[in-house]
Amino acid sequence: MIPMPPRWMIFTGAVAALALAIPPFVIARVRATPDANRPVHIFFDMDFQPKFKTQAVNPLFADGRTQRPEVQGVVAQGETRLDAHLYEGVVGGEWATTLPAGLTMNEQFLLRGQERYNIFCAVCHGYAGFGDGAVNKRAMELMSNAGGPVDGTAWVQAKSLHDPLVREHSVGLLYNIVTNGIRNMAGYEAQIDLEDRWAIAAYVQALQLSQNATIQDVPPELRDKLPKDVAQGEGGSAGTAATTTTAAADTTEVK
Numbered sequence: 509m510i511p512m513p514p515r516w517m518i519f520t521g522a523v524a525a526l527a528l529a530i531p532p533f534v535i536a537r538v539r540a541t542p543d544a545n546r547p548v549h550i551f552f553d554m555d556f557q558p559k560f561k562t563q564a565v566n567p568l569f570a571d572g573r574t575q576r577p578e579v580q581g582v583v584a585q586g587e588t589r590l591d592a593h594l595y596e597g598v599v600g601g602e603w604a605t606t607l608p609a610g611l612t613m614n615e616q617f618l619l620r621g622q623e624r625y626n627i628f629c630a631v632c633h634g635y636a637g638f639g640d641g642a643v644n645k646r647a648m649e650l651m652s653n654a655g656g657p658v659d660g661t662a663w664v665q666a667k668s669l670h671d672p673l674v675r676e677h678s679v680g681l682l683y684n685i686v687t688n689g690i691r692n693m694a695g696y697e698a699q700i701d702l703e704d705r706w707a708i709a710a711y712v713q714a715l716q717l718s719q720n721a722t723i724q725d726v727p728p729e730l731r732d733k734l735p736k737d738v739a740q741g742e743g744g745s746a747g748t749a750a751t752t753t754t755a756a757a758d759t760t761e762v763k
């Protein structure tokens with residue numbers, strides 16, 4: 509049997525154990541308290557670095573600014589943007605009617621455009637482009653509130669892309685609208701890549717054709733494949749032909 513240590517020993521041991529708990533507590537406390545000029549800096553992390561912060565005064569330059577202005581007449585690599593067709597959708601002062609060199613119109617390109625359109629544009633313009641997207645519907649609901657628009661909502665109806673005027677837009681103009689926006693619609697240059705903006709423009713034209721097509725737009729060898737009632741409408745029942753094309757678009761979407 510181990511004899512109990514003397515009382516004073518137990519007491520000293522307990523006090524020592526308590527005292528040992530103080531430093532970690534102080535450290536935790538100091539580190540958790542926000543302080544611009546921390547008096548006790550236990551871990552340096554990367555708090556001290558020989559550098560100038562954005563708005564700080566910089567004695568190295570005559571004007572004392574750390575942030576340097578752009579050097580006059582210098583263009584950053586890859587930002588010349590001399591190709592007006594590619595960047596603005598303009599050819600010889602007119603809206604381009606063709607895709608810029610390097611982009612090819614094919615099924616893959618249109619599918620990419622459809623995918624991007626469904627992500628970025630359908631919320632307002634609707635999947636088929638009639639200006640009836642979910643955001644638009646909700647905003648119109650708020651606008652028609654009996655006691656005036658809720659919370660000062662202001663909304664301009666998203667335009668139908670089948671509006672006769674919009675249907676006249678060339679691919680270059682559509683690209684420009686996606687890039688820079690138009691009137692109340694914001695531009696999407698910051699969110700959507702250059703090529704994808706062209707793909708969306710091409711897809712908008714496909715959507716427009718889908719709602720305004722005649723049997724003559726279907727290659728003769730494919731007309732047999734159309735449902736009977738559509739094929740019989742030879743000579744152009746726009747409405748029915750359109751339904752078929754939209755249905756085709758829906759199928760690709762599901763894949």
Ligand code: HEC
Pocket residue numbers: 625628629630631632633643664665666667669674682685686690691692693694696708709712
């Ligand atoms: C936040 C809602 C919203 C989104 C998202 C949106 N639009 Fe619009 N769009 C509008 C509104 C609103 C107008 C009508 C603007 C006006 O008349 O002031 C419009 C107008 C247009 C027009 C008609 C321009 C004309 O000549 O009258 C086109 C084309 C168009 N949008 C294409 C697109 C495409 C393509 C996308 C996707 C990249 C897109 N929009 C995304 C709200 C939106």
